Every structure is written in structure tokens, then in C-alpha cells.
Amino acid sequence: MRAIPASCTPELTPAGPRGNVRGQKTVRCMIGLATLSLLAACPHPAESVPAAQPPPQSAGAIVSLPTQAGPWVRPDAPRRIDDETIFDYMDGAGELYLAYRFEHLDVYEYTAPEKRLGTIKVELYWMGSPDDAFGLLSNDWGGETIDLRGQGEGRHPHPAVPSHDALYGGGLLRFWSHNLYGRVMASRESPESRAQVLAIARSIVKERPANGQPPEILSKVPARLGERLVLRPDRTCFFRSHYVLNSVYYLAPNDVLGLGPAIDAGISEYRPAGTGGPPVRLIQAVYPSPAAAAAALRTFLKLYVPGPAGQGAAKPASAAANAEGKWVGWAAADRLLAIVLDAPGERDAKELASAALAALLHQ
């Protein structure tokens, strides 16, 4: 092993712009405990202190899990994971679910009497909205398409995303069902475990509300730009966090677009028709306010676009600029923002950004 240079210091780098979120949660938890202590000390009747109760079950929270699936049997109750315990359950992967509007996770593990059969783990991620559950599925459109409801082609075809709501591969089934994102995984894939994985998932979705359309913003993705750029629906992702964006397409080290739970955003990929050239990306976002959208564009241009377009005091709301041989385009109005990345030419960058903004404006 080479010697470590003496000039290297052992101090660790300060926390990033989000700070230590786990630490913040710990503080929130301590405040909560202190509040509970104060409540306990107050001279109110004991019955006025609310007892711990399971949350009321809405129509969206209905699931029906078989107690037995072939030789696999589940426990009576799930392991409940919330936003405080998710990192204990899955380490850093918890960031993905918190990046959408995560409510809680229920985990069931089906076990079989014979070890060689492995286990089947069911993870039910309860999300704040159907859009959030869809977003989780949209992170990866790969795998074998599965029709869980037996309704043929699934939901109504959508130009920007594949029309299926469940995908299987290697023993893992991922699915979107209203406000639920599910993962059902056999630790040892076999024809029998595959059949039971699908049976469990079908049981889960059977009594649940049917899926509506994907997030509204994805209906505003242009399917093509003339004959030059053609959308690849299997690369469209709905997101709210720069962590997710950066895992799909690395935009910048920090949250330059000012993303968060209140923002709807999508990233799509286009292929230059007939050329086999590198892909072009489109980001569309809807912000809570015009000021938030304008701030996002300002930050993006300042950090991302070289020269006068990015650094000037007056930034055009719609334009394109060359960045290291590829073109960046943008268009913004009101609460809406469209950004084109890696376009082969100025015209493509401008026109796709304008078309994307026009689609967002068209209600």
C-alpha cells in the first residue's frame, strides 16, 4: 500500500446543502418526545391523551394478501417501516422513497418449509398519491410486462410512457397500483416461485382501485420533433427530487432545479431519427409558483450554460446555447419550465424546448 501523504487532513467534508437530514429527524423526534412528556405532565384526564391507533384505512389502502401461496406462508402482521426507520431497513436506498411522497412501507416475508425454495418478500410502499407510486415504477421500464388484472393491454395507451403497470424479471415483480408501489421478490427464482409471485401480486391489486392515467405532466411530453427526434417511452421517468434525476441523468452536483415534493417533473429521452446518434433529453417541470420556476431557470443557466446566456443579467425565457459541442435549450413561462440537453443542434434544442413548453401551457 502506498504511503498516505502527510498533507492529507483527516477532517471530513461538511454536510451538503440538505444538511444531515437524519440528524434533523432525530431532533424532530426529540421534540416530539419532549412534547409527549409535557402532555403527560399536564393535569388533563388520562382519557384525553390520544391512544396509539392504526391510521384509518382509506379505499386506497386496501390489499388482500393470501396467507399461503403454494408452499410459502406469510406471518399475520407486516413489519411496518416509516420515514424514521426506512434507513435501518434498506440503508441509503431509503432516499429513493423519501424522494417521492413516502408514507410507510409494509413488509411481509413468506417462508417455505424447505430452505431450498427460498423466501418470497412482499414490500408494499404506501405513497402520498398515485403519481408518486407511478414515479417509482418509472425509474426502470425494463423487464417482462405482466397484466395483473387480466384486462388485456392494461390502461389506456399513453404516448410518453409504456402502457403496462407491472414488470417482472429474475424473480422480482414491480407494480404500480393507485397509491401503492409494490415489489414482490422470490429469493430463488423457479417456475413455481414465479407463479406464486404473480399470484400474490394479483391478489394485492384485485380489490384495489384501478389505475388512472400517469402523472398529468407526462401527457405534455412531445412524442417527436418532426422527423428529427423521436421519443423513447421506455426512458421516461417522473420525479420530484434531484437524487432521482441524477440517478437517471446526471445534471449537476446540487439541486439546481429547486426540486421538492410540491414539484411535478419528468425527464424523457429522444433518439435522433435515422442517425443512431447520442440521445437528447427533455426535462419538464411544473412549480408551485412563477417565482419558483424563474429561480430554477436562473440557477440552471448560471451553473450550466456558459457565456452571456447563462451569466448575463437579463436571461431570455427561451433560447439555446452551445455547451461543449452539444446544445442546451430552455423555455419558461409562468410556473412551467422545459429544458433540453445534449441536442445535436441549436434548432433542435430551441424547437424541442418550445414545443415542450407549448404542450405544458396547453390545458
Add this chain to the structure above:
Amino acid sequence: MSNDHAISRRDFVRGTVGAVVGASAIGRGAADAASGHAQAAARPGRSARVVIVRDERALNETHDVDTSVLDRMLADTVMRVTGQKTANAAWLALVRPTDTVGLVPTPHMNPTHPELVDAVRRALVGAGVPAGQIREAQGGIDLPTACTALIAMPALKAHWLTGIGTVLKDYIMYSGRPRDYHDANNANLGEIWLLPGVKGKTRLALVDALRPLCDKGPQPDPRYFWDYKGLIASTDPVAADAVGLQIIMAKRRALRGEEWPLSPPPLCVSVADEKYGLGTCRMSEIAIDKAGWAQDSLV
């Protein structure tokens, strides 16, 4: 631009590396990145050796480990790393019988096979290290502090928050704040190796490449595991990660039939070289010693 490097020039120009490495490195970093860090020219006096030992029988069709095959692979690996003629001599070239040896496997996403941890433990005992002086040291900073020697034993995997989650990320829990190394901040992972309780203690980076994971997750998707049936080892942790990264990138290209960059980019590998001086990330400075099963070695 080469197809083989995982970090784009934009990562540097946009400030990713500038923010974490410092302005003085941006120019050189950008120049290197333009041709790819991994493909950059060799520097005088810089070299590393990475051993890859594979055996087709290491896993069966249901991916179970054949421990007798693994034992032989491990012995071959450490002998090739050290140049010793026996496994016991090889281990004693890496650690002393008086050392307290911390084994540092990864517990999450693509966990290190417990059979490999057991094999290393058996081998160390066989070489003369008392069993009571061998401990698992994955976790808080007190664990490496109590050790005099460490063996980094991560499984080979991509990671959705750090690009690659193998050797350099193996010590992330020693920082006490792993979230500070997510996204572009993965570039700073090398600094953890310089903490007082950690610095200078790593005798071997031993990568479990029996069944790597080539996509980032965040939770393991079985479609992206594959049976590589290998061990990758080096006394240079950066070189071990650089070679592992080449294998992951090659597998991703093979799966999609096109470029499939890791995102976020695994900046930690080049920065561990350029800023923290932990080893070399340049393939031109790395000699790869391959032994055993040759099919689809990907590097």
C-alpha cells in the same frame, strides 16, 4: 471520447469535481476527463497490480457458493497479490500474527457472501492469526480503531447514490454520516480512509465478484446480477475499484447494447487518486493478473 470512462467532461466543467477537489485541480481534471481518467497516460513511478481469479465452479446454477472452490480461489488470489508460494506465507505477508484483523464486508444491497468472510477467517487462522484476533469491523469508527489491520471485503456493485459502491465506499459508515457522501459528494469517500482510526491499516482490498450487481438499485434488482464467479484483489484500493468499475461498465454496455453511463458518476475513484493519494485509477498504471475461467472476463 472513449467509451470506457465513466466520468464525463461535463462533471468537471459543471463544478462537480471543482467543488470537491478544489479549483487547482479543475484544469488538470478537465483535461484528464476529456480523454477519460481511466484511459489517461501513465505517470512516472506510479503502478499497481490487480489480481482477478475466476472459477466457473464457484457458484452452481442456483448461485450457491462451492466453498472448497472458493477456498482455492482465495489462496490463489493472495498468492498472486503477494508473490508468495503458499497461502499461509501470502497471508503473513499481509498481516502479522499479532495483528487484530478487522474484516470489512458490505451488509447491504449486494452483501458480501458470508462464505467468503468465513474463508478469509479460516485462512487467517490457518496462517497463524489467533481466531480471537479476527473480527468483523463493518460499522462505526470504534471498530477500525480497535484493529491494527483491515481487509476491505465489499461485493462488486453499482450504487444509485455513489455510482459505484465497492472498495472506496466500504468504509462509509466509519464517517458517522454516510449521507454526506451521496450524489456528487461520493467524490469525498477517499477522505474516510484517512481518518485516524483507519489510515494506513488496510492491507488488502478483496472484492467479492462472485455475483456482482451492475445497476445502481437502489434496491437490488435480480435482472442486474450476474455470475462473474471471481475475486478481485489488490493492495491498492483505488486500482481495485477502477478495475471493478471497468467490469461493471462493460457489463452495462453488454446488457443494453449501447452506452449506459453510471449516474451519479463514480467520482470517488479518480478523486481518491488525484486528491487523496490512495492509489491509482489509471488503467495505464494498473497491471491486471488474470487467472482461471476466462469467458466474459469483461476487462
